[in-house]
Amino acid sequence: MDGKKGTVAESADLAETAVIGEGTTIWHLAQIRGDARVGSNCTIGRGAYVGPGVVIGANCKLQNYALVYEPARLADGVFVGPAAVLTNDLHPRAVTPDGTLKGSGDWDAVGVTVGEGASIGARAVCVAPVAIGRWATVAAGAVVTRDVPDYAVVVGVPARNAGWVGEAGHPLKQDDVGRWLCPVTGRRYVESNGQLAPVEAY
Numbered sequence: 511m512d513g514k515k516g517t518v519a520e521s522a523d524l525a526e527t528a529v530i531g532e533g534t535t536i537w538h539l540a541q542i543r544g545d546a547r548v549g550s551n552c553t554i555g556r557g558a559y560v561g562p563g564v565v566i567g568a569n570c571k572l573q574n575y576a577l578v579y580e581p582a583r584l585a586d587g588v589f590v591g592p593a594a595v596l597t598n599d600l601h602p603r604a605v606t607p608d609g610t611l612k613g614s615g616d617w618d619a620v621g622v623t624v625g626e627g628a629s630i631g632a633r634a635v636c637v638a639p640v641a642i643g644r645w646a647t648v649a650a651g652a653v654v655t656r657d658v659p660d661y662a663v664v665v666g667v668p669a670r671n672a673g674w675v676g677e678a679g680h681p682l683k684q685d686d687v688g689r690w691l692c693p694v695t696g697r698r699y700v701e702s703n704g705q706l707a708p709v710e711a712y
Contacts, residue, residue: 581621591632
C-alpha cells in the first residue's frame with residue numbers, strides 16, 4: 511500500500527497484486543483480491559469483499575460486508591451500503607450439466623458498472639450486467655435488474671424509478687416551469703425522454 515494516512519487492519523486480507531491508493535483505509539476482515547485497484551481516499555469497511563480485477567475509483571465508501579464481485583467498475587465517489595451485493599453471474603450454478611463442479615473456465619463473469627457519485631443502499635442487490643447511472647440512488651433492499659439512469663432513485667423488487675435526486679442526494683422537486691430543483695444546492699435539472707440532466711448541459 512502506498513501513500514499517506516491510509517491504514518490496513520491486521521486482519522484484512524490484501525492480495526500482493528492489489529493496488530491501493532493513497533489515503534485509503536481498509537478495515538478488519540476485508541478482502542481485496544488479486545489485481546483489484548482501489549483508488550485514493552477510500553474506506554473499505556469490515557468484512558467487505560472486492561473481487562479480482564475490480565476497479566474502484568477515488569473517494570469511494572464500501573460499508574461493512576459489501577460484496578463487489580469481478581468485473582465490477584465503480585467510478586469516483588461511489589457509496590455501497592452495508593451488505594449490498596454486486597453480482598457477476600447471469601446463470602449461477604455450482605455444477606455443469608454433467609454434475610461436475612464448475613471451474614473458472616465454465617462461465618463468463620459479467621459486471622456491474624456504477625457511475626460517479628452513485629449510492630447503493632444497504633442490502634440492495636445489483637444483478638449483473640447492469641449500469642447504475644451517475645449520482646443515482648438505489649434504495650435499501652432494492653433488486654436492480656435493469657440499467658438505472660443518471661440521478662434516478664430506484665426502489666423495490668424489481669427496482670423501479672421512484673423519482674430523482676441531485677448530487678446532494680436529496681429528492682428533487684418540480685418548479686413552476688417543470689424543471690427539477692435541488693432543495694439543498696439550488697441546482698436545476700431538465701427531464702427529457704426518461705433522462706435527467708443539469709440545466710447547464712442544455
